Amino acid sequence: MLLVPCPNCGPRNAADMRYVGESGPRPDPNTATPAQWRDYLYTERNPAGLLRETWYCRSGCRTFFVVERDTTNNQFVHGPTRVTKLGGKA
């Protein structure tokens, strides 16, 4: 069982969460090109190592938050940090 550290609820089963995806800066919708939007929406780095990612506490406090996880051992090393749905800090 993967325990995800929610900033409000504490460690919770990943089944109580929704994995939103890798976190990164959102392009400016007024200036971004279609290629930049496609890259933002669909391209993932999928590294073997530290990955900054967003989770949503679906069954608990319904908060979006960012954590940093080592994908080689599933250990959460940084966070959680509350964010808005679009990735900005809450």
Place this chain on the structure above:
Amino acid sequence: MSDRAGSEPAFESSVLRAYAPGSSNALTLSDESALAKTIVRAEAGSPASASLAVSFGSSRREGATLVLGQRPDEYMLIGSAQSNASIVARLDTSGHVSVIDHTHSRALFRLTGAQASATLEKVCSLDWSNAMTPDGAVVSASIAKVNCDIARNDREPVDAEPASASPSYLIACDRSFGQYLFDALIDAGGEFGIGVVTAADGLQE
């Protein structure tokens, strides 16, 4: 103009099946859905939030209403319609505040008994020990795959170990899952002799 304009629709529970009495009263389940349920959304630190005076993850009793801090910016009032309405009437609704009556949209059950925690542990991944969820605790979690808000609301103080210890949980979920969740709790409590009892009139003292 409809004849129903301005009138309160009659309450109808989501639990429609009839159940035989349980083998004992050590573990009981009741349908408390008829209690009024009001959800208040207010940002933390706002006047409305301050007047509700309950922090996230906890609850307090005010008159015939139990005030739950079920999310950082969301509160649920459970109790009599009059009591809920009197609390809402005192709220300062300036800013981003919403008050919505969920009496008809949320099912509410009470699971009580020495084996209530053990029953919940079969269908939910949270730790239901006294240390983690003492009387007054409020959590939201998946029970039998249904998103629920759960408040520990004991009828009597629960000591550490005595056989008479009787934790009691109020479990709220979307009305459409009510019958399923009721059956899932009966299934989980079957090995402990769970019995269905009639809901009390109003919140238990």
